[in-house]
Amino acid sequence: MTSGETIVFEGVTKNFGAVRAVSDLSFTVQPGRVTGFLGPNGAGKSTSLRVLLGLVTATAGRATIGGVRYATLPDPMRRVGAALEAAFHPGRNARAHLTAAAIAGGLPRARVGTVLELVGMDAYADRRVGGYSMGMRQRLALATALLGDPGVLVLDEPINGLDPEGIRWTRGFLRALAAEGRTVLLSSHLLSEVQQTVDDVVVLADGRLRYDGPLTGLGAGQATVVDAPDRAALAAALTVAGLTPRAVPEGLSVDADPAEVGRIALAAGVALRELRGGGGLEEEFLALVGHDAATGEGAAR
Amino acid sequence: MTALGRAIAAEFAKTFTTRMWWLLLLILVGYAGLGAAGIAFALTVAPQTPGAGGPQLGGLELAPIVYSMATASGFVFPLILGAMSVTSEVRHRTLSTTFLATPHRWMVLVGKLVVAAVLGAAYGVAGSAATVGPGAAVLNAVGEDTQLGDGATWALVARMVLAMAIWGVVGVGIGVLIPSQVGSIVAILAFTQFVEPIARTAAAFVDALSGVARFLPGAASDALVGASFYSTLAGGSDALEWWQGGLVLAGYAVVFLVIGATTFWRRDVT
Numbered sequence: 120m121t122s123g124e125t126i127v128f129e130g131v132t133k134n135f136g137a138v139r140a141v142s143d144l145s146f147t148v149q150p151g152r153v154t155g156f157l158g159p160n161g162a163g164k165s166t167s168l169r170v171l172l173g174l175v176t177a178t179a180g181r182a183t184i185g186g187v188r189y190a191t192l193p194d195p196m197r198r199v200g201a202a203l204e205a206a207f208h209p210g211r212n213a214r215a216h217l218t219a220a221a222i223a224g225g226l227p228r229a230r231v232g233t234v235l236e237l238v239g240m241d242a243y244a245d246r247r248v249g250g251y252s253m254g255m256r257q258r259l260a261l262a263t264a265l266l267g268d269p270g271v272l273v274l275d276e277p278i279n280g281l282d283p284e285g286i287r288w289t290r291g292f293l294r295a296l297a298a299e300g301r302t303v304l305l306s307s308h309l310l311s312e313v314q315q316t317v318d319d320v321v322v323l324a325d326g327r328l329r330y331d332g333p334l335t336g337l338g339a340g341q342a343t344v345v346d347a348p349d350r351a352a353l354a355a356a357l358t359v360a361g362l363t364p365r366a367v368p369e370g371l372s373v374d375a376d377p378a379e380v381g382r383i384a385l386a387a388g389v390a391l392r393e394l395r396g397g398g399g400l401e402e403e404f405l406a407l408v409g410h411d412a413a414t415g416e417g418a419a420r
Numbered sequence: 421m422t423a424l425g426r427a428i429a430a431e432f433a434k435t436f437t438t439r440m441w442w443l444l445l446l447i448l449v450g451y452a453g454l455g456a457a458g459i460a461f462a463l464t465v466a467p468q469t470p471g472a473g474g475p476q477l478g479g480l481e482l483a484p485i486v487y488s489m490a491t492a493s494g495f496v497f498p499l500i501l502g503a504m505s506v507t508s509e510v511r512h513r514t515l516s517t518t519f520l521a522t523p524h525r526w527m528v529l530v531g532k533l534v535v536a537a538v539l540g541a542a543y544g545v546a547g548s549a550a551t552v553g554p555g556a557a558v559l560n561a562v563g564e565d566t567q568l569g570d571g572a573t574w575a576l577v578a579r580m581v582l583a584m585a586i587w588g589v590v591g592v593g594i595g596v597l598i599p600s601q602v603g604s605i606v607a608i609l610a611f612t613q614f615v616e617p618i619a620r621t622a623a624a625f626v627d628a629l630s631g632v633a634r635f636l637p638g639a640a641s642d643a644l645v646g647a648s649f650y651s652t653l654a655g656g657s658d659a660l661e662w663w664q665g666g667l668v669l670a671g672y673a674v675v676f677l678v679i680g681a682t683t684f685w686r687r688d689v690t
Contacts, residue, residue: 203520
């Protein structure tokens with residue numbers, strides 16, 4: 120394994136004709152951590168990743184891996200493993216696909232068997248990809264990315280289309296890769312999908328950076344989600360205590376420590392059904408990415 | 421291995437791990453072989469039937485026409501193989517994976533050209549075997565000269581192999597020029613099976629056209645090979661020299677490749 124390297128986006132802008140897909144994007148991705156690259160569909164995530172990998176030419180700015188552009192890496196597959204859209208020739212089997220990639224990347228053929236085993240695909244390796252489920256394609260794409268035992272992994276929507284078991288497996292796998300010191304950057308349009316996997320998040324909406332930092336910093340208000348059979352009484356008690364409860368699907372959300380919320384409920388004699396911290400994440404995320412849609416700024420592109 | 425060598429080897433591996441190459445080869449062998457036997461039969465037995473009359477076709481003419489069915493009707497197979505090496509990557513969205521492994525895209529293109537030329541030449545060898553075998557058997561059976569002992573026959577076969585290799589390269593050119601799989605196959609079939617045959621037939625009757633028609637790719641290929649059933653039909657009197665035909669055919673490949681390599685091949689892969 121090569122060591123994990125830092126990914127740096129510096130003022131990356133990409134226009135497709137008159138449409139600005141990515142706008143002055145700058146952020147850094149650290150080794151040894153899993154970084155979630157989040158944003159709604161069409162936010163510019165895939166375009167940004169393709170700029171990083173040299174598949175799309177940036178209109179302005181640059182994206183580098185360990186200070187170097189992907190296209191200039193002498194042995195790119197040994198440094199960076201990428202899985203973009205899980206697309207394969209349907210008539211080729213997994214082993215043949217990986218073998219061709221290994222030849223192109225100058226990697227030992229023995230790696231083919233190793234990565235097939237790593238992703239749990241060895242039993243299906245000689246079947247044509249045309250018959251694969253989405254989950255198997257995702258695993259094969261991941262196996263391709265791992266062929267060169269790279270220190271940097273760039274994965275576009277690796278959890279998309281997976282069943283719950285596949286999601287759980289992928290989470291554990293990516294966490295283990297980061298624990299080995301690798302840089303892991305994965306995109307997703309759902310925070311909840313990667314919430315349990317990522318350390319850091321980069322949030323993108325309408326091609327612009329909205330947030331860049333640790334996941335814990337995203338729910339900055341430290342919101343607590345609380346609910347009671349008598350929700351009105353709970354809301355009244357919280358308001359009396361000087362808090363501002365907001366209605367959320369699971370009950371009420373307040374910017375306070377769970378212990379504090381529990382004390383208020385006890386004092387008011389309201390029996391609780393649910394009480395948990397960290398509930399503000401999704402809300403905060405939606406506020407970040409929904410901002411443009413609300414103000415109509417996106418239409419100005 | 422150098423990065424270029426790896427790119428070429430990977431293109432071979434990709435070609436040999438799907439069914440297209442041997443399916444096309446199989447159809448070529450059957451098509452050209454049947455065509456050769458059929459034409460040998462038609463040109464020998466049919467004119468000799470009572471009442472048909474007319475002059476006998478000299479043995480010197482006959483064998484090359486029969487043997488050259490390998491290219492006269494078989495050229496479209498390396499052409500399709502070459503084009504599909506590009507268009508199938510577009511269709512199945514595998515260009516990203518290819519360019520991730522080989523970021524210098526020109527190396528991938530060179531790999532595809534080498535594969536198309538080598539497999540085109542192999543198609544030429546197989547196609548020649550398929551026409552010379554059954555063709556010579558029919559000629560022999562009806563008492564015509566098979567010309568198998570003549571060095572000129574083997575020079576013809578060698579030029580057929582060269583022509584098929586160049587057709588493979590032209591195919592890659594078509595692929596980068598028209599990256600859509602359906603689009604390129606429709607264009608290939610429409611041009612080679614419809615537009616050019618009509619143009620060449622028309623040129624046989626209109627003197628003004630014949631000077632232009634000999635520069636058409638099929639006509640150039642027939643000139644390179646030095647014989648073709650279709651050229652004979654169309655009266656190939658003012659065909660190009662064999663080397664000129666080869667250069668014209670290669671010229672088509674160069675033009676297609678230069679246009680495709682500077683447009684589609686450089687574009688963003690999204």
